[in-house]
Amino acid sequence: MEEWLACCGSAKFAQQMAAVAPFSNPQEAIDAAKDIWFNKVDVNGWLEAFAAHPAIGESPSNTVKSPTTTAEFSFSLFCYTQITAVIAKWSNGEQSTALATATDATIQELYYWNSQYRQKFGFVFLICASGRSTPEILTEIKKRYLNRPIIEFELAAKEQMKITELRISKLFTANATSASTTRTPRCGDNSQRFCARLAISVSNL
Amino acid sequence: MEEWLACCGSAKFAQQMAAVAPFSNPQEAIDAAKDIWFNKVDVNGWLEAFAAHPAIGESPSNTVKSPTTTAEFSFSLFCYTQITAVIAKWSNGEQSTALATATDATIQELYYWNSQYRQKFGFVFLICASGRSTPEILTEIKKRYLNRPIIEFELAAKEQMKITELRISKLFTANATSASTTRTPRCGDNSQRFCARLAISVSNL
Numbered sequence: 323m324e325e326w327l328a329c330c331g332s333a334k335f336a337q338q339m340a341a342v343a344p345f346s347n348p349q350e351a352i353d354a355a356k357d358i359w360f361n362k363v364d365v366n367g368w369l370e371a372f373a374a375h376p377a378i379g380e381s382p383s384n385t386v387k388s389p390t391t392t393a394e395f396s397f398s399l400f401c402y403t404q405i406t407a408v409i410a411k412w413s414n415g416e417q418s419t420a421l422a423t424a425t426d427a428t429i430q431e432l433y434y435w436n437s438q439y440r441q442k443f444g445f446v447f448l449i450c451a452s453g454r455s456t457p458e459i460l461t462e463i464k465k466r467y468l469n470r471p472i473i474e475f476e477l478a479a480k481e482q483m484k485i486t487e488l489r490i491s492k493l494f495t496a497n498a499t500s501a502s503t504t505r506t507p508r509c510g511d512n513s514q515r516f517c518a519r520l521a522i523s524v525s526n527l
Numbered sequence: 528m529e530e531w532l533a534c535c536g537s538a539k540f541a542q543q544m545a546a547v548a549p550f551s552n553p554q555e556a557i558d559a560a561k562d563i564w565f566n567k568v569d570v571n572g573w574l575e576a577f578a579a580h581p582a583i584g585e586s587p588s589n590t591v592k593s594p595t596t597t598a599e600f601s602f603s604l605f606c607y608t609q610i611t612a613v614i615a616k617w618s619n620g621e622q623s624t625a626l627a628t629a630t631d632a633t634i635q636e637l638y639y640w641n642s643q644y645r646q647k648f649g650f651v652f653l654i655c656a657s658g659r660s661t662p663e664i665l666t667e668i669k670k671r672y673l674n675r676p677i678i679e680f681e682l683a684a685k686e687q688m689k690i691t692e693l694r695i696s697k698l699f700t701a702n703a704t705s706a707s708t709t710r711t712p713r714c715g716d717n718s719q720r721f722c723a724r725l726a727i728s729v730s731n732l
Contacts (some may be wrong), residue, residue, distance in 0.1 A: 360675060360677075361675055361676075362676075363676065364647065364648050364649035364676045365570065365574070365648070365649060365650075365676055365677065365680045366574070366649040367649075368676075368677075369570070369571070442569065443569050443570070444569035444570060444571040444572070445569075445570075470565060470566055471566070471567075471568065471569045471570055471573075472565075472570065472573075472680070472681050472684070475570045475677070476677050479677070
């Protein structure tokens, strides 16, 4: 249940994922996640999941402070309230492109626009940052700031789902790695046995 | 400000209406209300406005109880948390068709479906009941129950706007009546002077 919450911070989402687990492969879990997120989690659940992401310039403890360095930005932009060692590792991967393209000026600009965005829409700017540069993220937030609140709400939910998808894939990979280093591989139908082990591992988390 | 809140229970809506008032006629106020509601009030404001409507079978103090009589239903279906004498009078008009067509059986059915609806979507079933019979409302709630949460959220916001429109019109009518019984009509360009008085009256509420 905790790892489903790490994939998406809605309690209803995590409960329903746990209820339909185990999954035999990542795609099956992602398909279930999409169905639950878009058809079963209500708008309060969407807001709950968005609130699990701290705003740019905020620490996970919700203390507001302006980022002054690239390192501080890199920490605050992508880290999550209930950060764990696994999630931190995932975040490092997701932010690599943005980190490589961030400067103090773009960080300050992003901080400003996130503040404007939050004031207009009532939740943090949410974007699946994987593979996106900081200038690209800036362009996106300025464009999305012009949207009507309901349009932006649905867009943010779609971005949340992209993040969730990535994290579900990483969850399976992490558990596969863990399983392969702690268990002796079996011969025979390896892929099938491997998926079965994974499914049990994920469902028991 | 209080009367704008009576038209729509979002504080942001009421504040922004008060900020752009006075209005020279009801249509001007309705146009401003639509712009504010759909473009400026965020999704939290929408939920706040929805929460100002008690669910079917709930009293304004939020005590849940099943309605057992038509009279009880008629009170609970349309009354509002911050009920005032003016709003009560408006509600009587809005519910006249539903009241005339309600039976104990349809009331119980409506109560059941409202409970199901609230469980799925996280807010009360909202419909502009003016001119609609109880069977029509029942048909609508069953149909809308099948929607995805985000679709239903936007539909509910549109119904809220219809209610707001009716109430803004009634607000102007009420103030016109008040003005005509307490002030001596002037000669000359009556309509223009009358509208000017109304605008002041509304903006000062």
